[in-house]
Amino acid sequence: MCRTQELVSSASKAKFSSNSTALNHEASAMANTKLGPILKDELDIVIPTIRNLDFLEMWRPFFQPYHLIIVQDGDPSKTIRVPDGFDYELYNRMDIDRILGPKASCISFKDSACRCFGYLISKKKYIFTIDDDCFVAKDPSGKEINALEQHIKNVLTPSTPFFFNTLYDPFREGADFVRGYPFTLREGVPTAVSHGLWLNIPDYDAPTQLVKPLERNTRYVNAVLTVPKGTLFPMCGMNLAFNRELIGPAMYFGLMGNGQPIGRYDDMWAGWCMKVICDHLGFGVKTGLPYIWHSKASNPFTNLKKEYKGIYWQEQIIPFFQTVTLPKHCDSVQKCYIELSKLVRENLSSVDEYFVKLADAMLTWIEAWNELNPSGEEATQLSKVVSE
C-alpha cells in the first residue's frame, strides 16, 4: 500500500477535499437518503474525458458525496475544468506513463478504453463509471433517477445466473422467486457487475446508426435481471458499476484507439472476458435499471471507421468466448485472466495479429494490477520493505 501511495502521490493529480458547498450538498443528499450516501467511502466514480466536466452539475445531488477518478484522454496539456465542490483526482497521459512506466503500454490512448486506468488506481471496493455525455434521466413519473443508488442496490443484492426468474430480479422490493424456482438456488451468488441502460440515444453500432438515424430509446423498462450463466451480452461502458474486489482484474478495456486497428470495442472486450470469468467463478452479472439520459449520438462515419474490423472480427471472437472453458485450477480472477490471455493468443491470432498484441497487453495489465493492488499479505510485506 505504501508503495502504491508513493506512486500515486508522484503523479500530478489534483485532489480536493469537499469544500463547504460540497458539505452542504452532501448533507442534503444524506438527508434525502436518511442513512447518508450509501457506500460513500467504498466507491469511486471513474470518468474518462477530453472536455470540461460541466455534465457533473446535473449529477451534483447524487455524485458529490463520492470521490471521482477522472482519466483525461488526449492532449495532457489541456486543463479539464471540474465544477467546484467535487472531491476528485485527475490523471492525464503523463501521469499514467509516470505511474505505470513501461506497463503504461497496456492503457489505451485516444479511446474511452483509457478509463480502466481508473479501475487500476482506485483502492475502493466498488466502481461506477459513466461517460461525460450521460445525464440524469427521468422515470415515467417524471422523477430524476439516481443511477448510482440503483447500481449500488444491484451490486449489493445477489444474482441468479443458474435459473431464470420470470418476475426478474427477485431481490427487488415487491418481487420474489416465482413458483417452480428451485429453493436451493434462491440464495443466489455475489453480484460482480451491474450494467445500466440509456434513454434517448441507444447504444447502436455505426451501421444501425446510419440506417436508423432518428431512432430514440423512449421505452423505460422497469426491470433488473441476471444475465444467465453461459450467455454473453454486449456490455456497454457508458453506465456501469462493478465490485472491484470481486472482478476488477477482468475489467480491462483492451487496446483501442491510437495506434490500434480498432476502437469502440473496449467495453465489449471487457464484457466478454468478464462474463466468461464470472461464469467460471460463480459470480453474477445484472443488466437493466438504472437508465441514464444519453444526450448525443456520436458520428456514425467516425464510428464506422473505428468499428468496422470489430464488426467482422466479432463473428469469430464471440464463438470463441461462447465455447472457451477455464481450467479448475484457475481460482482467482488474475489466474483466469492470465489463462484467458493464453487462449486468446492461441485461438484468435489467426483472426488478426492484433490479438497477439492484445494477449500481451492482457498480461501487462495483470502485472500492473498486481503492482498497484498487492493482495493483503503482499501488501503487508511490501509496506514492511518500504518502511525498513
Next chain:
Amino acid sequence: MCRTQELVSSASKAKFSSNSTALNHEASAMANTKLGPILKDELDIVIPTIRNLDFLEMWRPFFQPYHLIIVQDGDPSKTIRVPDGFDYELYNRMDIDRILGPKASCISFKDSACRCFGYLISKKKYIFTIDDDCFVAKDPSGKEINALEQHIKNVLTPSTPFFFNTLYDPFREGADFVRGYPFTLREGVPTAVSHGLWLNIPDYDAPTQLVKPLERNTRYVNAVLTVPKGTLFPMCGMNLAFNRELIGPAMYFGLMGNGQPIGRYDDMWAGWCMKVICDHLGFGVKTGLPYIWHSKASNPFTNLKKEYKGIYWQEQIIPFFQTVTLPKHCDSVQKCYIELSKLVRENLSSVDEYFVKLADAMLTWIEAWNELNPSGEEATQLSKVVSE
C-alpha cells in the same frame, strides 16, 4: 383428417357459429385492428375450467373473433355456461375418454393439466391458453391490454436465444440490436413459445404464498425477451401462447391431480421439456409481455398439499433437465419427446416410481398426438383409407 373429424364429431361437443351479436363484436374488433383480428383462422384459445365462463365477458372484445376450445375438468355432468356469442367447442372427461380410448390415461383429471387435451384436438397453427381467473389488465396509461395481440406479436417475430440483447426484444417497435450484437445472429430463430406474466396475484408457490400473503405484483415491466439457450425458466400455464406446429407435441402437461402424487407442476413439467427441445431444435422462447390480471390467490394450504413433493423433487429434476442432451438424430419434436421420456425413465425413476408412470404417459401422449395429428402424408393416406 377425416378420421380425426369423425372422432371429434362423435363427442358430445357443443359448437356454435358466431351469431349476429358476435358478428357485431367481431366487426368492431376488426375496425380496431384495421386489418381484422390477426390469425383469426389460425389460432385456438384453450381454456381449462370447472365453472361458468363469465370471465369471458371481459375478454369479449379481444377473444370473440377466435375459436375457443374449452376443456371441462371435474364432474362431466355439470353444465358449464359460456356467454353468448362465442364460437367454441367443449370437451368434458367423457368426451376425452371417448375420443382417446385407453390413451385418455395420459390426460390428467382434476388438475388444469387437462388443458393439453385442447392442444391435441386443435387443428390450428397457434394456441393461446388462459386460466378462467385471469382478467384483462391495464397498462400504466390505463389502457386495457390485448394480451392475445401481444402474444401473437411475440410468436410472429423471431427470438434471439444465442446472445442477450440488452434492449430486450430487438423486433419490437423502437428497439433494435445494440452495438456488439453479432450481425450473423440478427436473423434470429423461429419463436415457439410466448410466456406472459401476471399483475396483481403473482404466481408464487405455496411456501411463498404463506410467507407473503399480501404481496401483489404491481410492477409493469414493459419488456419481452428471449430466454437464452441453455437456460431453464419456470413456465406458467396461466397466460401462454405457442406455435403448435413447431412445438405442440412437447407441450404435454404431465400426470397431475386425481390419482397422482403431485399437482401444480403441470406447466413446469411442460416448460422444462419444451425448453430442452427448443434448445435442441433451434427454436426460441420469449417471456415478458403481455400481462393479464390474476384475480384471486388459490388456497396456499391446498397448494402446499399438491406441491410439496414437487418442491423437493425439482431439486433433482431441474439438474437433470439442465444437463440432458438429445442426440443429433432427434430431428423432430416427437423424436425428441420420445427420447426424453426414455431419459426421464432412466434418470428420474430413482427420485420416485411416479416418473416411470410419467415416462409411460409421455409415450402415450405422443401416440395420441400422432393419431389425432397425422402428418401431411399420413393424413392423405388416412383420408384415402377412410373414403375407400
